[in-house]
Amino acid sequence: MRPKTKNAKNGKSQPRVHELRPLQKAATGIAGLDEITGGGLPRGRTSIVCGGPGCGKTMLGIEFLVRGALQFDEPGVLMAFEETPEDIAQNVASLGFDIEDLAARKKLYLDYISVEPSELQEAGDYDLEGLFLRLQSAVQAVGAKRVMFDTLEALFSGFSNPGILRSEFRRLFRWLKDQGLTAIITAERGEGTLTRQGLEEYVSDCVILLDHRIRDQISVRRMRIVKYRGTKHGADEYPFLIDERGMSVLPITALQLQHDVSDERVSSGVPDLDALLEGKGYFRGSTVLLSGTAGSGKTTLASSFAAETCRRGERCLYIAFEESPKQVARNMRSIGLDLDEWNRQGLLFCESWRPTQFGMEMHLLRIHKLIEQIQPRAVVIDPITNLIDSAANQKEVYSVLLRLIDTMKSRGVTAVFVSLTGGNEDLERTNVGISSLTDTWILLRDVELNGERNRCIYVLKARGMAHSNQLREFRLSSSGVELIPAYIGNGGVLTGSARLSQEAKEKADALTRQQEAERKQQQFARKRLALEAQVEVLQAELAEIEHEAKLAGVQERKREDELLLDRQRMAESRGSRQD
Amino acid sequence: MKTKTKPKAPKSSGEIIELRLYVAGQTPKSLAAISNLRKICGQDLKTRYHIEVIDLVKNPALARDHQIVAIPTLVRSLPVPIRKIIGDLSDTERVVVGLQIVEPKRA
Numbered sequence: 279m280r281p282k283t284k285n286a287k288n289g290k291s292q293p294r295v296h297e298l299r300p301l302q303k304a305a306t307g308i309a310g311l312d313e314i315t316g317g318g319l320p321r322g323r324t325s326i327v328c329g330g331p332g333c334g335k336t337m338l339g340i341e342f343l344v345r346g347a348l349q350f351d352e353p354g355v356l357m358a359f360e361e362t363p364e365d366i367a368q369n370v371a372s373l374g375f376d377i378e379d380l381a382a383r384k385k386l387y388l389d390y391i392s393v394e395p396s397e398l399q400e401a402g403d404y405d406l407e408g409l410f411l412r413l414q415s416a417v418q419a420v421g422a423k424r425v426m427f428d429t430l431e432a433l434f435s436g437f438s439n440p441g442i443l444r445s446e447f448r449r450l451f452r453w454l455k456d457q458g459l460t461a462i463i464t465a466e467r468g469e470g471t472l473t474r475q476g477l478e479e480y481v482s483d484c485v486i487l488l489d490h491r492i493r494d495q496i497s498v499r500r501m502r503i504v505k506y507r508g509t510k511h512g513a514d515e516y517p518f519l520i521d522e523r524g525m526s527v528l529p530i531t532a533l534q535l536q537h538d539v540s541d542e543r544v545s546s547g548v549p550d551l552d553a554l555l556e557g558k559g560y561f562r563g564s565t566v567l568l569s570g571t572a573g574s575g576k577t578t579l580a581s582s583f584a585a586e587t588c589r590r591g592e593r594c595l596y597i598a599f600e601e602s603p604k605q606v607a608r609n610m611r612s613i614g615l616d617l618d619e620w621n622r623q624g625l626l627f628c629e630s631w632r633p634t635q636f637g638m639e640m641h642l643l644r645i646h647k648l649i650e651q652i653q654p655r656a657v658v659i660d661p662i663t664n665l666i667d668s669a670a671n672q673k674e675v676y677s678v679l680l681r682l683i684d685t686m687k688s689r690g691v692t693a694v695f696v697s698l699t700g701g702n703e704d705l706e707r708t709n710v711g712i713s714s715l716t717d718t719w720i721l722l723r724d725v726e727l728n729g730e731r732n733r734c735i736y737v738l739k740a741r742g743m744a745h746s747n748q749l750r751e752f753r754l755s756s757s758g759v760e761l762i763p764a765y766i767g768n769g770g771v772l773t774g775s776a777r778l779s780q781e782a783k784e785k786a787d788a789l790t791r792q793q794e795a796e797r798k799q800q801q802f803a804r805k806r807l808a809l810e811a812q813v814e815v816l817q818a819e820l821a822e823i824e825h826e827a828k829l830a831g832v833q834e835r836k837r838e839d840e841l842l843l844d845r846q847r848m849a850e851s852r853g854s855r856q857d
Numbered sequence: 858m859k860t861k862t863k864p865k866a867p868k869s870s871g872e873i874i875e876l877r878l879y880v881a882g883q884t885p886k887s888l889a890a891i892s893n894l895r896k897i898c899g900q901d902l903k904t905r906y907h908i909e910v911i912d913l914v915k916n917p918a919l920a921r922d923h924q925i926v927a928i929p930t931l932v933r934s935l936p937v938p939i940r941k942i943i944g945d946l947s948d949t950e951r952v953v954v955g956l957q958i959v960e961p962k963r964a
Contacts, residue, residue, distance in 0.1 A: 389921055391924070391926060392924045393926060397939075397940070397941045398927070398941055398942075398943055399940075399941070399942045399943070399951060399954075399955040400942075400943055400944050400951070401942050401943070401944040401945075401946050401947070401948040401949075401951035401952045401955060402886075402889075402890070402893070402944030402945035402946050402947040402948050402951075403886055403944055403945045403947065404886065404927045404928060404929060404930075404943045404944045404945065405886065405927065405928055406926055406927055406928070407881040407884075407913075407927075407928035408879065408881070408913060408920050408925040408926045408927055408928050408930065409926045409927075411881065411913050411914070411917045411920045412917070412920045412921050412926075414917065415917040415918065415920075415921070433926075436926075437927065437943075
């Protein structure tokens with residue numbers, strides 16, 4: 279309907295331009311619920327929360343009121359039909375909600391409405407004006423903006439005239455709407471209908487269904503928004519839990535792979551390992567999988583990373599499923615890591631709980647909550663294989679892991695997952711294909727040779743960087759973790775003492791070759807000297823022959839000269855006689 | 858000769874019934890309840906009725922204190938146990954049974 283304004287001039291009404299106003303919402307303050315509903319419950323309307331017994335309907339409603347009063351300055355009214363306010367106050371005291379205090383401060387008004395069928399005889403026509411009067415005075419007493427009815431269905435057991443009840447319900451919801459009150463009514467789940475008494479006929483702006491099942495002896499709580507008029511809402515089932523801080527729902531956050539990525543690198547805590555990763559380490563915000571068999575050194579690497587994170591002054595959350603934090607700290611001391619120190623400085627947060635205590639969804643939710651609380655820059659989960667229910671199917675496990683990784687990535691948290699593989703399985707094939715979800719995969723392998731078992735490590739994959747493909751021997755000492763290049767030769771990869779002996783052998787071989795070469799050199803030198811001596815002798819001979827040849831030549835010429843002279847003389851002597 | 862037995866004086870019956878009728882303003886149901894109640898009590902001459910009409914519109918806090926949901930509600934506070942009847946009291950028989958009033962005897 280278009281609202282009309284009266285034009286004063288001619289008395290005719292003019293239609294106002296139709297304004298599009300988005301649906302106003304009343305924030306619940308419950309972690310995750312506001313995300314799924316896109317802001318909270320519809321303001322000024324009534325929502326139904328239905329479910330089986332013990333599923334948390336009352337809890338949700340009360341948390342809505344209490345947080346409304348505490349966080350959003352919206353006082354509330356609780357009209358309770360089943361439990362007295364004292365009982366309710368006691369029930370929620372464990373959540374840290376002090377209802378009586380809120381009532382004293384006039385932030386909350388509690389009214390207990392007793393409807394005893396045995397007391398009431400119906401004689402004639404009636405209505406529920408008494409309820410209305412009480413509600414009215416309650417709202418006025420605290421200036422309430424929120425109301426909760428728990429549970430309105432109790433009226434059905436008290437009053438047997440369905441016609442009267444129906445019309446009074448309509449009147450009630452209309453009244454609530456007119457007053458602009460945001461209301462919640464709780465209802466029992468019906469067999470074929472949403473609610474047993476069909477309350478959704480009267481008010482169905484928003485219907486939330488809560489579910490509580492037992493699967494494999496583990497309790498699993500789910501929530502689903504069945505209906506929410508006028509708003510785009512998450513339509514899936516979301517796991518939720520109720521703990522000492524109230525209710526938390528785990529929404530599926532941006533599974534659109536639109537996270538920001540960082541070019542920054544963080545050290546793994548082991549310089550030799552960084553050397554295998556372009557010398558810089560992991561990408562910040564990436565996920566790293568450390569997998570290997572029992573005793574291969576995974577926890578050591580994970581702890582080194584945690585310590586390194588703290589050394590940089592950043593917070594790290596370490597979740598241990600197999601060892602208690604104290605045990606991990608003690609074990610790491612043997613390689614020179616002091617985890618207790620980081621604990622004391624408030625940088626390292628160790629959380630540990632039994633994996634069999636909860637189902638997968640609950641684990642996920644707890645981790646999510648811890649991350650929200652602590653805001654770490656790095657998270658270590660040791661080992662992640664324990665999170666996986668043996669009973670759950672592949673798809674569910676994948677979904678949980680995906681959500682876990684998504685939680686981390688959307689916050690730019692670097693995650694290290696430790697994965698335990700069985701001894702018989704092919705090491706390079708993990709249970710669920712988690713390896714495809716991680717960015718970096720480092721494998722720890724034991725190599726058995728000559729009666730020894732040595733640890734080896736290599737980087738199987740590292741997205742986005744040129745990682746080394748070489749195997750390294752993994753050694754622990756009191757000064758930390760060392761990676762030694764393994765011997766790679768004709769016999770394959772050798773580690774440990776085999777490597778040492780091979781190295782020694784190589785050294786000896788090298789020495790021998792060197793000596794051989796030297797000897798040969800000396801031989802050549804000697805030979806050369808000998809030959810040079812020979813050459814000298816021959817040269818001397820040659821010089822002599824030349825000399826002789828020269829002499830002979832000189833003599834020959836001399837003779838020739840003399841002969842000539844003789845002839846001349848003879849000729850002269852002859853000549854002179856002739857006269 | 859017919860002897861008319863005079864209706865016994867209320868004092869001699871020794872029963873006092875305290876009734877409280879909760880109404881909300883001058884609505885038709887409320888007014889009907891008041892008039893019906895007076896009629897029923899008027900028919901019974903043996904017992905003495907002490908009727909109090911409480912208007913919850915004037916005094917809403919009483920609705921909570923006395924746990925009233927439906928209007929009109931008739932509460933018999935004496936003698937104990939307390940009995941409640943809801944409605945405009947047009948169903949006389951129900952009222953009588955519910956209040957456990959002694960049936961008015963015809964003289």
